[in-house]
Amino acid sequence: MVKAVVLGASGGIGQPLSLLLKLSPLVDELALYDVVGSVGVATDLSHISTKAVVKGYLPADDGLKLALTGADVVVIPAGIPRKPGMTRDDLFSINAGIVRDLITGVAKYSPKAFIAIISNPVNSTVPIAAEVLKSHGVFDPARLFGVTTLDTVRSETFTAHVLGKSPTEFTIPVIGGHSGETIVPLLSLASPAVSVEGEQRDALIKRIQFGGDEVVQAKEGKGSATLSMAHAGFRFVDSILKAVSGTAGIVENTFVYLPGVEGGEAVKKITGVDYFALPVELGSSGAIKVVNVLEKVSDFEKTLLPAAYTGLSANISKGVEFVVSSA
Ligand code: NAD
Numbered sequence: 561m562v563k564a565v566v567l568g569a570s571g572g573i574g575q576p577l578s579l580l581l582k583l584s585p586l587v588d589e590l591a592l593y594d595v596v597g598s599v600g601v602a603t604d605l606s607h608i609s610t611k612a613v614v615k616g617y618l619p620a621d622d623g624l625k626l627a628l629t630g631a632d633v634v635v636i637p638a639g640i641p642r643k644p645g646m647t648r649d650d651l652f653s654i655n656a657g658i659v660r661d662l663i664t665g666v667a668k669y670s671p672k673a674f675i676a677i678i679s680n681p682v683n684s685t686v687p688i689a690a691e692v693l694k695s696h697g698v699f700d701p702a703r704l705f706g707v708t709t710l711d712t713v714r715s716e717t718f719t720a721h722v723l724g725k726s727p728t729e730f731t732i733p734v735i736g737g738h739s740g741e742t743i744v745p746l747l748s749l750a751s752p753a754v755s756v757e758g759e760q761r762d763a764l765i766k767r768i769q770f771g772g773d774e775v776v777q778a779k780e781g782k783g784s785a786t787l788s789m790a791h792a793g794f795r796f797v798d799s800i801l802k803a804v805s806g807t808a809g810i811v812e813n814t815f816v817y818l819p820g821v822e823g824g825e826a827v828k829k830i831t832g833v834d835y836f837a838l839p840v841e842l843g844s845s846g847a848i849k850v851v852n853v854l855e856k857v858s859d860f861e862k863t864l865l866p867a868a869y870t871g872l873s874a875n876i877s878k879g880v881e882f883v884v885s886s887a
């Protein structure tokens with residue numbers, strides 16, 4: 561029996577993500593938690609004739625505890641989204657506390673669950689989650705993931721558009737973090753191989769790095785990516801559930817704590833940071849090992865990496881210090 565929990569289930573991402581999870585044959589029980597509206601969302605989804613049993617929870621009456629108890633996977637899209645002109649780091653002042661408090665619940669009520677963090681800024685919210693889990697003595701680096709799948713999805717889509725091919729054909733490592741220049745798509749390692757050079761390559765990389773801004777601007781103040789993110793979040797959770805149920809060889813790009821995953825120390829020696837997104841092999845206990853694609857990047861891609869390391873280092877320290885100073 562697999563129990564999936566969505567924290568922030570009534571939001572722009574939370575609702576379509578919950579719908580996709582309700583449609584999944586891999587989910588038996590679906591718990592939807594939010595500070596508002598989650599009972600209505602759950603009642604609506606509960607009429608769909610698929611097997612998952614859906615229930616909504618609010619903070620009253622121990623709602624977070626009841627939602628999380630027995631969870632196998634917890635996915636977190638709770639928190640405010642950007643408006644035009646904002647960076648993801650501008651969300652820190654509100655979302656850092658939301659993630660800290662929700663992860664405190666995970667630490668207490670479902671410490672063995674796989675945790676997938678969508679809330680921005682991911683480069684900081686994942687270190688926040690790790691510090692909270694550490695403070696409760698339940699941090700397992702193989703089970704904590706920052707969801708960077710939307711960058712992967714964008715890289716597949718935009719690369720295919722440039723080449724006039726189908727997006728489903730491509731696998732492209734996207735490494736680093738989840739904001740602007742910390743997002744580094746490795747087109748040189750695309751499979752099948754792609755040939756994009758010069759200005760066309762530069763424009764493609766910029767579009768992948770700043771794809772989030774494209775949606776924020778197009779939505780004109782009404783939020784950021786929700787539907788494409790729900791797809792990406794479901795793709796990631798689905799990969800975890802498949803890996804847990806025994807499918808071998810599943811690899812997803814995701815933001816992990818390097819020292820805690822096999823192969824991560826070697827990557828840390830190159831990047832100088834504790835957290836990094838890169839292809840990670842998933843298995844029944846979560847992250848099995850990282851794939852050290854850094855050894856293979858092109859000379860051009862090497863020039864993109866220092867900005868990613870600098871940005872990540874600042875974002876990670878900010879997250880860690882937030883928990884240490886509020887302890
Ligand atoms: P939204 O405002 O539509 O929904 C957020 C939901 O979180 C709301 O329903 C709200 O009530 C809920 N919430 C707030 N505080 C909560 C708490 N303490 N406990 C439980 N729920 C709480 O926003 P959205 O568009 O769904 O975006 C959510 C987050 O996801 C934002 O931070 C956004 O930047 C981020 N995001 C990340 C990615 C990514 O690639 N990782 C992509 C898109 C958006």
Ligand code: LMR
Pocket residue numbers: 641642648680710771772773775776784785
């Ligand atoms: C995205 O990449 O679409 C998300 O991180 C939301 C945002 O703020 O851009």
